[in-house]
Amino acid sequence: MNYSFEYIDIILLAMIAGFIFLRLRGILGKRTGFEGKATGQFQEILKKVEEVQPKKVSDTFDAKAQNEFLKGAKIAYETIITDFSDNDNKIIASKPLLNKEVFDQFNKALKERSNRGHFAEITFIGINSAKVKEHKKTGSILNVTVEFIAEIITCIKDKDKKIISGSPDKIKKIYDTWVFSRDMTSPNPNWKLINILA
Numbered sequence: 001m002n003y004s005f006e007y008i009d010i011i012l013l014a015m016i017a018g019f020i021f022l023r024l025r026g027i028l029g030k031r032t033g034f035e036g037k038a039t040g041q042f043q044e045i046l047k048k049v050e051e052v053q054p055k056k057v058s059d060t061f062d063a064k065a066q067n068e069f070l071k072g073a074k075i076a077y078e079t080i081i082t083d084f085s086d087n088d089n090k091i092i093a094s095k096p097l098l099n100k101e102v103f104d105q106f107n108k109a110l111k112e113r114s115n116r117g118h119f120a121e122i123t124f125i126g127i128n129s130a131k132v133k134e135h136k137k138t139g140s141i142l143n144v145t146v147e148f149i150a151e152i153i154t155c156i157k158d159k160d161k162k163i164i165s166g167s168p169d170k171i172k173k174i175y176d177t178w179v180f181s182r183d184m185t186s187p188n189p190n191w192k193l194i195n196i197l198a
Contacts, residue, residue: 061135061142061144069144069180069191070130072191073130073146073178073180074127076097076180076191077127077146077148078124079093079094079097080098080106081150081152082122082124084106084109094106096192099193099194101194102194102195102196113156118157119156119157120155120156120157121155121156122152122153123152124150124152125150125151125152125153125171126151127148129147129148130146132145133177137184140183140185141183142182143181143194144179144181145178145179146177147175147176148176148178149174149175150173151171151172151173152171152172153168153169153170155167178197179195179196179197180194
């Protein structure tokens with residue numbers, strides 16, 4: 001008798017397990033050959049989302065993005081200003097920071113100064129302030145206007161080292177408004193100076 005009760009218990013447990021299995025299968029569904037294809041399609045969608053996501057992030061120009069931008073703009077400003085000194089055509093080193101029109105203007109000014117037999121001495125003291133005046137996006141192009149207040153020591157000398165203008169000892173405060181531009185969809189993170197406003 002005891003054996004028969006044990007068999008009955010085993011049969012009952014098997015029936016309960018089968019019932020639970022069927023219920024779970026009904027709720028959760030079963031694996032089919034279609035799932036592999038769906039996973040592949042999902043991976044393709046994820047890939048496209050990952051490709052688009054950086055562009056969406058870079059399109060935003062919030063306070064954090066502006067602060068990061070201004071760090072680079074300050075470096076570019078100092079580099080371009082100091083490259084305009086010494087009459088040794090160091091402006092070429094700043095070429096990647098300038099669009100063609102601004103580069104041509106700077107290069108022309110250097111050549112004219114050289115033809116007159118003049119050269120510039122510029123000592124960059126520092127930037128007092130740099131702030132974004134405005135930013136405007138047209139299509140994928142973002143233009144950012146920055147107002148700089150900086151201090152430099154500058155003077156122009158002739159071939160006999162006679163001072164033509166400025167002073168080698170006096171700190172001069174300068175106010176500049178520069179416009180930087182970047183294609184926000186480009187993988188190149190660098191900005192270019194496209195205009196210097198009067």
